[in-house]
Amino acid sequence: MKRKTIAMAVALTVGVSTLTGCMGQMATAGLVTKFNLKVVDNRYGREGLFLLLSPVYGIASVADLFIFNTIEFWTGKNPISGKSPAVVDIPADSLIKVNDQLDKSMTQVPLQSNNRDIESATLKQIDDNTMQMDITYLSGERATLRGEKQNDEVAFYLDDQYVTTVSNLEMERYLETASLQ
Incomplete structure:
Protein backbone atom coordinates (compact mmCIF):
# COMPACT_ATOMS: atom_id res chain seq x y z
CA MET A 1 0.00 0.00 0.00
CA GLN A 108 0.45 41.76 -20.24
CA VAL A 109 2.47 39.72 -17.77
CA PRO A 110 0.04 38.13 -15.29
CA LEU A 111 2.24 38.54 -12.19
CA GLN A 112 3.51 42.08 -12.34
CA SER A 113 6.21 43.19 -9.95
CA ASN A 114 4.95 44.89 -6.82
CA ASN A 115 7.80 47.40 -6.92
CA ARG A 116 6.59 50.98 -6.67
CA ASP A 117 8.44 54.21 -6.12
CA ILE A 118 8.72 54.86 -2.40
CA GLU A 119 8.65 58.38 -0.99
CA SER A 120 9.45 57.38 2.59
CA ALA A 121 9.68 54.37 4.87
CA THR A 122 9.75 54.46 8.66
CA LEU A 123 10.87 51.44 10.65
CA LYS A 124 9.82 50.99 14.26
CA GLN A 125 10.02 48.23 16.83
CA ILE A 126 6.60 47.34 18.23
CA ASP A 127 7.86 44.82 20.80
CA ASP A 128 10.72 42.31 21.22
CA ASN A 129 9.36 40.12 18.40
CA THR A 130 7.70 42.61 16.04
CA MET A 131 9.11 45.19 13.61
CA GLN A 132 6.90 47.40 11.46
CA MET A 133 7.67 49.52 8.41
CA ASP A 134 5.23 52.25 7.45
CA ILE A 135 5.62 52.96 3.73
CA THR A 136 4.44 56.00 1.78
CA TYR A 137 4.56 55.77 -2.02
CA LEU A 138 5.03 58.72 -4.39
CA SER A 139 1.42 58.23 -5.47
CA GLY A 140 0.32 59.01 -1.89
CA GLU A 141 -0.73 55.43 -1.16
CA ARG A 142 0.35 53.97 2.16
CA ALA A 143 1.17 50.44 3.26
CA THR A 144 2.36 48.72 6.42
CA LEU A 145 4.85 45.85 6.31
CA ARG A 146 5.13 43.94 9.59
CA GLY A 147 7.50 41.14 10.58
CA GLU A 148 6.66 38.92 13.55
CA LYS A 149 9.42 36.67 14.91
CA GLN A 150 8.27 33.20 15.96
CA ASN A 151 11.01 30.81 17.16
CA ASP A 152 13.53 30.57 14.28
CA GLU A 153 11.45 32.29 11.61
CA VAL A 154 9.72 35.54 10.77
CA ALA A 155 6.18 35.84 9.39
CA PHE A 156 5.61 38.86 7.13
CA TYR A 157 2.32 40.73 6.72
CA LEU A 158 1.49 43.52 4.27
CA ASP A 159 -1.48 45.59 5.42
CA ASP A 160 -2.42 42.79 7.86
CA GLN A 161 -2.50 40.23 5.02
CA TYR A 162 -0.11 37.28 5.51
CA VAL A 163 2.58 37.24 2.80
CA THR A 164 5.17 34.61 3.73
CA THR A 165 7.27 33.04 6.46
CA VAL A 166 11.06 33.04 6.18
CA SER A 167 13.55 31.19 8.38
CA ASN A 168 16.37 33.09 10.08
CA LEU A 169 18.84 30.97 8.09
CA GLU A 170 17.20 32.00 4.80
CA MET A 171 17.43 35.66 5.79
CA GLU A 172 21.10 35.30 6.77
CA ARG A 173 21.89 33.66 3.41
CA TYR A 174 20.04 36.43 1.59
CA LEU A 175 21.97 39.13 3.44
CA GLU A 176 25.27 37.41 2.54
CA THR A 177 24.45 37.53 -1.18
CA ALA A 178 22.40 40.73 -1.40
CA SER A 179 23.97 43.94 -2.56
CA LEU A 180 22.09 46.29 -0.28
CA GLN A 181 22.86 49.92 -0.95
Missing part, protein backbone atom coordinates in the same frame (compact mmCIF):
# COMPACT_ATOMS: atom_id res chain seq x y z
CA LYS A 2 2.78 2.43 0.95
CA ARG A 3 4.71 1.69 -2.25
CA LYS A 4 1.59 2.34 -4.32
CA THR A 5 1.05 5.70 -2.57
CA ILE A 6 4.67 6.74 -3.18
CA ALA A 7 4.45 5.69 -6.83
CA MET A 8 1.24 7.68 -7.24
CA ALA A 9 2.82 10.75 -5.60
CA VAL A 10 5.87 10.54 -7.88
CA ALA A 11 3.69 10.10 -10.96
CA LEU A 12 1.53 13.06 -9.94
CA THR A 13 4.57 15.24 -9.28
CA VAL A 14 6.14 14.36 -12.64
CA GLY A 15 2.82 14.89 -14.41
CA VAL A 16 2.21 18.29 -12.84
CA SER A 17 5.79 19.43 -13.43
CA THR A 18 5.62 18.54 -17.12
CA LEU A 19 2.58 20.78 -17.47
CA THR A 20 4.48 23.79 -16.10
CA GLY A 21 7.33 23.85 -18.62
CA CYS A 22 7.41 27.14 -20.47
CA MET A 23 9.22 28.74 -23.37
CA GLY A 24 11.99 31.08 -22.28
CA GLN A 25 15.59 32.22 -22.64
CA MET A 26 17.20 28.95 -21.42
CA ALA A 27 19.61 31.13 -19.43
CA THR A 28 21.00 28.34 -17.23
CA ALA A 29 22.00 26.24 -20.24
CA GLY A 30 23.44 29.42 -21.75
CA LEU A 31 25.64 29.87 -18.68
CA VAL A 32 26.98 26.33 -19.09
CA THR A 33 27.75 27.06 -22.76
CA LYS A 34 29.46 30.33 -21.84
CA PHE A 35 31.58 28.47 -19.26
CA ASN A 36 32.52 25.83 -21.86
CA LEU A 37 33.63 28.49 -24.35
CA LYS A 38 35.74 30.35 -21.78
CA VAL A 39 37.58 27.36 -20.33
CA VAL A 40 39.29 26.05 -23.48
CA ASP A 41 40.54 28.06 -26.45
CA ASN A 42 40.32 25.50 -29.27
CA ARG A 43 37.55 23.57 -30.94
CA TYR A 44 38.78 20.07 -29.98
CA GLY A 45 39.13 20.96 -26.31
CA ARG A 46 35.72 22.61 -26.33
CA GLU A 47 34.15 19.53 -27.92
CA GLY A 48 35.79 17.27 -25.35
CA LEU A 49 34.58 19.46 -22.52
CA PHE A 50 31.12 19.60 -24.10
CA LEU A 51 30.95 15.79 -24.05
CA LEU A 52 32.12 15.69 -20.43
CA LEU A 53 29.58 18.35 -19.47
CA SER A 54 26.68 16.73 -21.32
CA PRO A 55 24.98 15.63 -18.06
CA VAL A 56 25.32 19.21 -16.77
CA TYR A 57 23.75 20.55 -19.99
CA GLY A 58 20.86 18.13 -19.46
CA ILE A 59 20.30 19.19 -15.86
CA ALA A 60 20.60 22.89 -16.76
CA SER A 61 18.10 22.48 -19.60
CA VAL A 62 15.58 20.69 -17.38
CA ALA A 63 16.00 23.38 -14.69
CA ASP A 64 15.38 26.04 -17.35
CA LEU A 65 12.38 24.29 -18.84
CA PHE A 66 10.55 23.51 -15.61
CA ILE A 67 11.73 26.22 -13.19
CA PHE A 68 13.41 29.32 -14.58
CA ASN A 69 11.50 29.62 -17.87
CA THR A 70 8.25 29.13 -15.95
CA ILE A 71 9.19 32.00 -13.62
CA GLU A 72 10.11 34.07 -16.70
CA PHE A 73 6.77 33.27 -18.35
CA TRP A 74 4.67 34.29 -15.35
CA THR A 75 6.68 37.30 -14.15
CA GLY A 76 8.04 38.66 -17.44
CA LYS A 77 11.68 38.55 -16.29
CA ASN A 78 14.20 35.71 -16.29
CA PRO A 79 15.61 35.21 -12.76
CA ILE A 80 18.99 33.96 -14.04
CA SER A 81 19.77 36.49 -16.77
CA GLY A 82 17.67 39.31 -15.33
CA LYS A 83 16.52 40.08 -18.88
CA SER A 84 13.08 41.38 -19.63
CA PRO A 85 10.68 41.14 -21.45
CA ALA A 86 10.07 37.40 -21.51
CA VAL A 87 10.85 35.66 -24.80
CA VAL A 88 7.14 35.00 -25.34
CA ASP A 89 6.41 38.74 -25.09
CA ILE A 90 8.91 39.86 -27.73
CA PRO A 91 7.12 41.09 -30.87
CA ALA A 92 7.75 38.93 -33.92
CA ASP A 93 6.69 38.66 -37.54
CA SER A 94 4.25 35.82 -36.94
CA LEU A 95 2.96 33.54 -39.65
CA ILE A 96 -0.17 32.83 -37.65
CA LYS A 97 -2.02 35.73 -36.03
CA VAL A 98 -4.06 34.18 -33.24
CA ASN A 99 -6.11 37.24 -32.43
CA ASP A 100 -5.09 40.77 -33.27
CA GLN A 101 -8.14 42.08 -31.39
CA LEU A 102 -7.03 40.52 -28.10
CA ASP A 103 -8.06 42.29 -24.91
CA LYS A 104 -5.19 44.37 -23.44
CA SER A 105 -5.27 42.34 -20.21
CA MET A 106 -4.31 39.24 -22.20
CA THR A 107 -1.14 40.85 -23.58
Whole structure:
Protein backbone atom coordinates (compact mmCIF):
# COMPACT_ATOMS: atom_id res chain seq x y z
CA MET A 1 0.00 0.00 0.00
CA LYS A 2 2.78 2.43 0.95
CA ARG A 3 4.71 1.69 -2.25
CA LYS A 4 1.59 2.34 -4.32
CA THR A 5 1.05 5.70 -2.57
CA ILE A 6 4.67 6.74 -3.18
CA ALA A 7 4.45 5.69 -6.83
CA MET A 8 1.24 7.68 -7.24
CA ALA A 9 2.82 10.75 -5.60
CA VAL A 10 5.87 10.54 -7.88
CA ALA A 11 3.69 10.10 -10.96
CA LEU A 12 1.53 13.06 -9.94
CA THR A 13 4.57 15.24 -9.28
CA VAL A 14 6.14 14.36 -12.64
CA GLY A 15 2.82 14.89 -14.41
CA VAL A 16 2.21 18.29 -12.84
CA SER A 17 5.79 19.43 -13.43
CA THR A 18 5.62 18.54 -17.12
CA LEU A 19 2.58 20.78 -17.47
CA THR A 20 4.48 23.79 -16.10
CA GLY A 21 7.33 23.85 -18.62
CA CYS A 22 7.41 27.14 -20.47
CA MET A 23 9.22 28.74 -23.37
CA GLY A 24 11.99 31.08 -22.28
CA GLN A 25 15.59 32.22 -22.64
CA MET A 26 17.20 28.95 -21.42
CA ALA A 27 19.61 31.13 -19.43
CA THR A 28 21.00 28.34 -17.23
CA ALA A 29 22.00 26.24 -20.24
CA GLY A 30 23.44 29.42 -21.75
CA LEU A 31 25.64 29.87 -18.68
CA VAL A 32 26.98 26.33 -19.09
CA THR A 33 27.75 27.06 -22.76
CA LYS A 34 29.46 30.33 -21.84
CA PHE A 35 31.58 28.47 -19.26
CA ASN A 36 32.52 25.83 -21.86
CA LEU A 37 33.63 28.49 -24.35
CA LYS A 38 35.74 30.35 -21.78
CA VAL A 39 37.58 27.36 -20.33
CA VAL A 40 39.29 26.05 -23.48
CA ASP A 41 40.54 28.06 -26.45
CA ASN A 42 40.32 25.50 -29.27
CA ARG A 43 37.55 23.57 -30.94
CA TYR A 44 38.78 20.07 -29.98
CA GLY A 45 39.13 20.96 -26.31
CA ARG A 46 35.72 22.61 -26.33
CA GLU A 47 34.15 19.53 -27.92
CA GLY A 48 35.79 17.27 -25.35
CA LEU A 49 34.58 19.46 -22.52
CA PHE A 50 31.12 19.60 -24.10
CA LEU A 51 30.95 15.79 -24.05
CA LEU A 52 32.12 15.69 -20.43
CA LEU A 53 29.58 18.35 -19.47
CA SER A 54 26.68 16.73 -21.32
CA PRO A 55 24.98 15.63 -18.06
CA VAL A 56 25.32 19.21 -16.77
CA TYR A 57 23.75 20.55 -19.99
CA GLY A 58 20.86 18.13 -19.46
CA ILE A 59 20.30 19.19 -15.86
CA ALA A 60 20.60 22.89 -16.76
CA SER A 61 18.10 22.48 -19.60
CA VAL A 62 15.58 20.69 -17.38
CA ALA A 63 16.00 23.38 -14.69
CA ASP A 64 15.38 26.04 -17.35
CA LEU A 65 12.38 24.29 -18.84
CA PHE A 66 10.55 23.51 -15.61
CA ILE A 67 11.73 26.22 -13.19
CA PHE A 68 13.41 29.32 -14.58
CA ASN A 69 11.50 29.62 -17.87
CA THR A 70 8.25 29.13 -15.95
CA ILE A 71 9.19 32.00 -13.62
CA GLU A 72 10.11 34.07 -16.70
CA PHE A 73 6.77 33.27 -18.35
CA TRP A 74 4.67 34.29 -15.35
CA THR A 75 6.68 37.30 -14.15
CA GLY A 76 8.04 38.66 -17.44
CA LYS A 77 11.68 38.55 -16.29
CA ASN A 78 14.20 35.71 -16.29
CA PRO A 79 15.61 35.21 -12.76
CA ILE A 80 18.99 33.96 -14.04
CA SER A 81 19.77 36.49 -16.77
CA GLY A 82 17.67 39.31 -15.33
CA LYS A 83 16.52 40.08 -18.88
CA SER A 84 13.08 41.38 -19.63
CA PRO A 85 10.68 41.14 -21.45
CA ALA A 86 10.07 37.40 -21.51
CA VAL A 87 10.85 35.66 -24.80
CA VAL A 88 7.14 35.00 -25.34
CA ASP A 89 6.41 38.74 -25.09
CA ILE A 90 8.91 39.86 -27.73
CA PRO A 91 7.12 41.09 -30.87
CA ALA A 92 7.75 38.93 -33.92
CA ASP A 93 6.69 38.66 -37.54
CA SER A 94 4.25 35.82 -36.94
CA LEU A 95 2.96 33.54 -39.65
CA ILE A 96 -0.17 32.83 -37.65
CA LYS A 97 -2.02 35.73 -36.03
CA VAL A 98 -4.06 34.18 -33.24
CA ASN A 99 -6.11 37.24 -32.43
CA ASP A 100 -5.09 40.77 -33.27
CA GLN A 101 -8.14 42.08 -31.39
CA LEU A 102 -7.03 40.52 -28.10
CA ASP A 103 -8.06 42.29 -24.91
CA LYS A 104 -5.19 44.37 -23.44
CA SER A 105 -5.27 42.34 -20.21
CA MET A 106 -4.31 39.24 -22.20
CA THR A 107 -1.14 40.85 -23.58
CA GLN A 108 0.45 41.76 -20.24
CA VAL A 109 2.47 39.72 -17.77
CA PRO A 110 0.04 38.13 -15.29
CA LEU A 111 2.24 38.54 -12.19
CA GLN A 112 3.51 42.08 -12.34
CA SER A 113 6.21 43.19 -9.95
CA ASN A 114 4.95 44.89 -6.82
CA ASN A 115 7.80 47.40 -6.92
CA ARG A 116 6.59 50.98 -6.67
CA ASP A 117 8.44 54.21 -6.12
CA ILE A 118 8.72 54.86 -2.40
CA GLU A 119 8.65 58.38 -0.99
CA SER A 120 9.45 57.38 2.59
CA ALA A 121 9.68 54.37 4.87
CA THR A 122 9.75 54.46 8.66
CA LEU A 123 10.87 51.44 10.65
CA LYS A 124 9.82 50.99 14.26
CA GLN A 125 10.02 48.23 16.83
CA ILE A 126 6.60 47.34 18.23
CA ASP A 127 7.86 44.82 20.80
CA ASP A 128 10.72 42.31 21.22
CA ASN A 129 9.36 40.12 18.40
CA THR A 130 7.70 42.61 16.04
CA MET A 131 9.11 45.19 13.61
CA GLN A 132 6.90 47.40 11.46
CA MET A 133 7.67 49.52 8.41
CA ASP A 134 5.23 52.25 7.45
CA ILE A 135 5.62 52.96 3.73
CA THR A 136 4.44 56.00 1.78
CA TYR A 137 4.56 55.77 -2.02
CA LEU A 138 5.03 58.72 -4.39
CA SER A 139 1.42 58.23 -5.47
CA GLY A 140 0.32 59.01 -1.89
CA GLU A 141 -0.73 55.43 -1.16
CA ARG A 142 0.35 53.97 2.16
CA ALA A 143 1.17 50.44 3.26
CA THR A 144 2.36 48.72 6.42
CA LEU A 145 4.85 45.85 6.31
CA ARG A 146 5.13 43.94 9.59
CA GLY A 147 7.50 41.14 10.58
CA GLU A 148 6.66 38.92 13.55
CA LYS A 149 9.42 36.67 14.91
CA GLN A 150 8.27 33.20 15.96
CA ASN A 151 11.01 30.81 17.16
CA ASP A 152 13.53 30.57 14.28
CA GLU A 153 11.45 32.29 11.61
CA VAL A 154 9.72 35.54 10.77
CA ALA A 155 6.18 35.84 9.39
CA PHE A 156 5.61 38.86 7.13
CA TYR A 157 2.32 40.73 6.72
CA LEU A 158 1.49 43.52 4.27
CA ASP A 159 -1.48 45.59 5.42
CA ASP A 160 -2.42 42.79 7.86
CA GLN A 161 -2.50 40.23 5.02
CA TYR A 162 -0.11 37.28 5.51
CA VAL A 163 2.58 37.24 2.80
CA THR A 164 5.17 34.61 3.73
CA THR A 165 7.27 33.04 6.46
CA VAL A 166 11.06 33.04 6.18
CA SER A 167 13.55 31.19 8.38
CA ASN A 168 16.37 33.09 10.08
CA LEU A 169 18.84 30.97 8.09
CA GLU A 170 17.20 32.00 4.80
CA MET A 171 17.43 35.66 5.79
CA GLU A 172 21.10 35.30 6.77
CA ARG A 173 21.89 33.66 3.41
CA TYR A 174 20.04 36.43 1.59
CA LEU A 175 21.97 39.13 3.44
CA GLU A 176 25.27 37.41 2.54
CA THR A 177 24.45 37.53 -1.18
CA ALA A 178 22.40 40.73 -1.40
CA SER A 179 23.97 43.94 -2.56
CA LEU A 180 22.09 46.29 -0.28
CA GLN A 181 22.86 49.92 -0.95
